[in-house]
Amino acid sequence: MNTSRYIAAAAIGALAATLAACSGGGSAPDDGVVRLTFRQFDPADQIQGLVEAVDTWNSDNPEIQVELETVTPNNPQQFAREANSGSGPDLIHIALADAAFLADPNILLPLDDLMAEQPLENADGLLATEMTVLDGTTWAIPWTADTMALVYREDVLADAGFTETPADWPELLEMAGEITEASGGEVSGWCFSAGAPQNAAQWFPINYYMWNNGFQLIESTDGEWSVGATEAELAQTIDYFNSFFTEGITPTSMQALTDYADPATAAGLDEGTCAMTFMPPAAFRTVQAQIDAQIQTAPMPGGLDDGSTHLGGRALGINQNSEHPDEAWQVMQYLLSAETFGTYDQYPASASTLTELDVDPSEQGFVDQLPHSVPFVRYIGAPMTIASLQELVNQQFSAVYSGQADSATAARSIIETIERELQG
Amino acid sequence: MTTHRKSVQAYLLSAPALVIIALLFLFPSIYNVILAFQELSPFQAPSDGTWVGLGNFRYVFSNPEFGSILTNTVFWLTALTVVLRIVFGLALATTLHSPVLQRWKVRGVARTLVLIPWMVPPVVAVASWRWLLDGNSGVLNQTLVGLGVVDSGIPFLAQTSTVWWSVVAIIVWRELPFVVMVLLAGLQSIPTEQYEAASLDGAGRSRSFRSVTIPNLRPVLTVVVLVTVIQTFNNFVYVWLTTGGGPGTFTAVLATELYSTAFFGNRLGAGAAIGLVMTVIMAVFAVLYMRATRSENQA
Numbered sequence: 212m213n214t215s216r217y218i219a220a221a222a223i224g225a226l227a228a229t230l231a232a233c234s235g236g237g238s239a240p241d242d243g244v245v246r247l248t249f250r251q252f253d254p255a256d257q258i259q260g261l262v263e264a265v266d267t268w269n270s271d272n273p274e275i276q277v278e279l280e281t282v283t284p285n286n287p288q289q290f291a292r293e294a295n296s297g298s299g300p301d302l303i304h305i306a307l308a309d310a311a312f313l314a315d316p317n318i319l320l321p322l323d324d325l326m327a328e329q330p331l332e333n334a335d336g337l338l339a340t341e342m343t344v345l346d347g348t349t350w351a352i353p354w355t356a357d358t359m360a361l362v363y364r365e366d367v368l369a370d371a372g373f374t375e376t377p378a379d380w381p382e383l384l385e386m387a388g389e390i391t392e393a394s395g396g397e398v399s400g401w402c403f404s405a406g407a408p409q410n411a412a413q414w415f416p417i418n419y420y421m422w423n424n425g426f427q428l429i430e431s432t433d434g435e436w437s438v439g440a441t442e443a444e445l446a447q448t449i450d451y452f453n454s455f456f457t458e459g460i461t462p463t464s465m466q467a468l469t470d471y472a473d474p475a476t477a478a479g480l481d482e483g484t485c486a487m488t489f490m491p492p493a494a495f496r497t498v499q500a501q502i503d504a505q506i507q508t509a510p511m512p513g514g515l516d517d518g519s520t521h522l523g524g525r526a527l528g529i530n531q532n533s534e535h536p537d538e539a540w541q542v543m544q545y546l547l548s549a550e551t552f553g554t555y556d557q558y559p560a561s562a563s564t565l566t567e568l569d570v571d572p573s574e575q576g577f578v579d580q581l582p583h584s585v586p587f588v589r590y591i592g593a594p595m596t597i598a599s600l601q602e603l604v605n606q607q608f609s610a611v612y613s614g615q616a617d618s619a620t621a622a623r624s625i626i627e628t629i630e631r632e633l634q635g
Numbered sequence: 636m637t638t639h640r641k642s643v644q645a646y647l648l649s650a651p652a653l654v655i656i657a658l659l660f661l662f663p664s665i666y667n668v669i670l671a672f673q674e675l676s677p678f679q680a681p682s683d684g685t686w687v688g689l690g691n692f693r694y695v696f697s698n699p700e701f702g703s704i705l706t707n708t709v710f711w712l713t714a715l716t717v718v719l720r721i722v723f724g725l726a727l728a729t730t731l732h733s734p735v736l737q738r739w740k741v742r743g744v745a746r747t748l749v750l751i752p753w754m755v756p757p758v759v760a761v762a763s764w765r766w767l768l769d770g771n772s773g774v775l776n777q778t779l780v781g782l783g784v785v786d787s788g789i790p791f792l793a794q795t796s797t798v799w800w801s802v803v804a805i806i807v808w809r810e811l812p813f814v815v816m817v818l819l820a821g822l823q824s825i826p827t828e829q830y831e832a833a834s835l836d837g838a839g840r841s842r843s844f845r846s847v848t849i850p851n852l853r854p855v856l857t858v859v860v861l862v863t864v865i866q867t868f869n870n871f872v873y874v875w876l877t878t879g880g881g882p883g884t885f886t887a888v889l890a891t892e893l894y895s896t897a898f899f900g901n902r903l904g905a906g907a908a909i910g911l912v913m914t915v916i917m918a919v920f921a922v923l924y925m926r927a928t929r930s931e932n933q934a
Contacts, residue, residue: 467878610883
């Protein structure tokens with residue numbers, strides 16, 4: 212019996228020691244060095260430049276060391292759970308569209324005081340601040356900017372007699388149709404991932420089309436949200452995108468794709484069987500590196516019209532629970548500087564920094580379009596989330612592509628669902 | 636005093652296990668029930684939920700797609716795949732149990748090969764099948780086009796006439812080994828004397844199968860059906876990774892609807908309500924099923 216008691220006591224002691232060691236491991240070593248965690252969510256193959264930038268910071272600032280942490284894909288809800296429980300990284304990478312959800316004093320540190328004490332250089336030139344400054348409080352700082360630009364094979368267009376990319380949406384349909392016809396069906400004039408899943412990329416050109424035609428899914432008037440498009444407008448939009456399938460311009464296999472840089476699309480560009488598609492900058496670079504063919508970018512149809520395309524990107528925030536907010540702000544200022552973008556291959560969400568970049572000519576489409584792009588702020592703050600809107604739109608457009616519904620029925624379904632969701 | 640001490644000791648010895656069960660099973664279940672009656676966003680702290688009574692359930696049932704989603708879950712996802720797995724599983728298990736394979740000395744290899752789909756992680760399995768079924772470069776379409784069966788590739792996962800059958804094929808392929816192995820174990824437990832006795836009574840293969848194999852496998856079949864139904868009804872991975880519920884909402888199921896509601900719509904409470912509905916459906920099924928099978932066994 213005594214032996215058993217000693218064994219039990221030893222086990223309890225070991226457990227207590229283990230728990231103590233685990234709890235003690237979270238504290239910073241007493242060497243005077245501030246250690247910060249910076250969590251980002253882009254794929255590893257897109258952040259080599261960021262790694263270099265962080266390494267440069269760590270070399271130049273031995274008293275403040277940054278550990279870069281990658282948690283991909285983006286999971287703002289995970290961060291919210293951590294922050295609400297008093298933990299999480301010091302610096303957080305935030306999709307612009309998610310900033311509003313994280314705008315909570317239990318999650319993000321309001322940055323106004325830090326900005327007042329240590330002003331951010333060129334703060335007036337920041338893009339998309341309407342996504343990060345809510346009710347007069349700055350919850351995050353826009354960091355990178357992107358948009359969807361037309362990606363095309365110049366030689367494939369030339370084979371069909373075209374020297375310019377389509378300037379508007381009707382011209383895109385017409386031009387794509389002629390390219391397909393001229394090739395005897397061998398070339399798809401326009402390729403777009405038309406899958407039903409929530410993350411399908413068709414969401415972006417669909418919104419671009421709507422915005423360019425003067426309507427949007429939802430709108431707010433004096434704080435009251437309502438459907439922003441008529442059934443006829445939505446049906447017309449659905450018919451437009453469905454035309455690419457009914458006219459044989461886009462292969463029906465695209466209805467199973469979600470990613471704008473799907474291997475099928477990349478292969479099509481490489482082989483010349485896909486004349487035009489759309490991508491953000493990071494995906495364009497990835498595909499460009501993967502294929503042998505030369506691809507170019509141009510503004511989307513109507514992309515030079517203000518407010519007709521979206522400005523996406525990332526923002527930087529400081530965890531409310533960070534024990535070193537001042538140091539985190541210093542790091543943030545560095546990450547926002549032109550020095551970082553000297554190695555970090557992203558477009559900065561700063562008009563002034565953007566003008567300083569040396570852009571590859573093949574990416575000129577992004578540069579031309581960005582000044583005219585606007586963030587998804589028009590949908591922010593509604594009882595229905597952008598993610599839910601995206602899912603709904605992708606589902607209903609897909610239902611028409613696959614013959615389950617006609618455009619009028621799908622349009623009505625979109626409106627009814629939005630109305631139901633807006634009621635809360 | 637001795638009896639009392641032993642009683643206390645028993646409770647003390649059981650306490651750690653009970654605590655673990657409470658923490659890992661009871662607490663989450665209770666919290667899910669609580670959550671189903673609250674409005675809570677994934678961006679809020681759990682303590683910030685507000686009570687909404689039956690509001691979440693009204694929201695769930697007012698969805699015009701709920702009926703089709705439930706039908707997809709019950710029939711396509713669960714009933715059809717379970718039946719196919721039982722049928723194919725029994726056929727395959729019977730084959731693996733056959734003395735012919737033993738004579739050919741390939742029984743071990745055959746049984747190992749059957750396990751291969753089970754060894755493949757579900758995510759990898761889905762990715763592989765998506766590649767096989769790709770409308771352009773998929774192996775299946777390349778073969779069909781090459782043989783002249785079709786002129787161009789069929790987007791199996793994007794058209795309504797083929798998508799559910801494709802998903803069903805993936806599920807059956809990936810989950811079949813479990814059924815096979817359990818049924819094989821059941822077959823191995825049947826005394827050979829019963830087959831010998833049946834043979835002496837003039838029973839052929841089919842009669843022996845009906846009179847000896849099936850009755851002896853009934854308990855195993857009962858468990859297999861129950862387990863596979865519950866597991867499949869709640870399954871999220873296969874549909875989500877394959878089609879995301881599309882085309883349209885043609886393959887949407889309760890599990891994918893739960894996920895969308897909770898994490899795209901930021902309605903954790905409504906998601907929990909869907910989860911609770913699923914639990915109730917499965918509980919009712921389990922009770923009725925066990926009662927029915929118990930009655931049959933007694934008869």
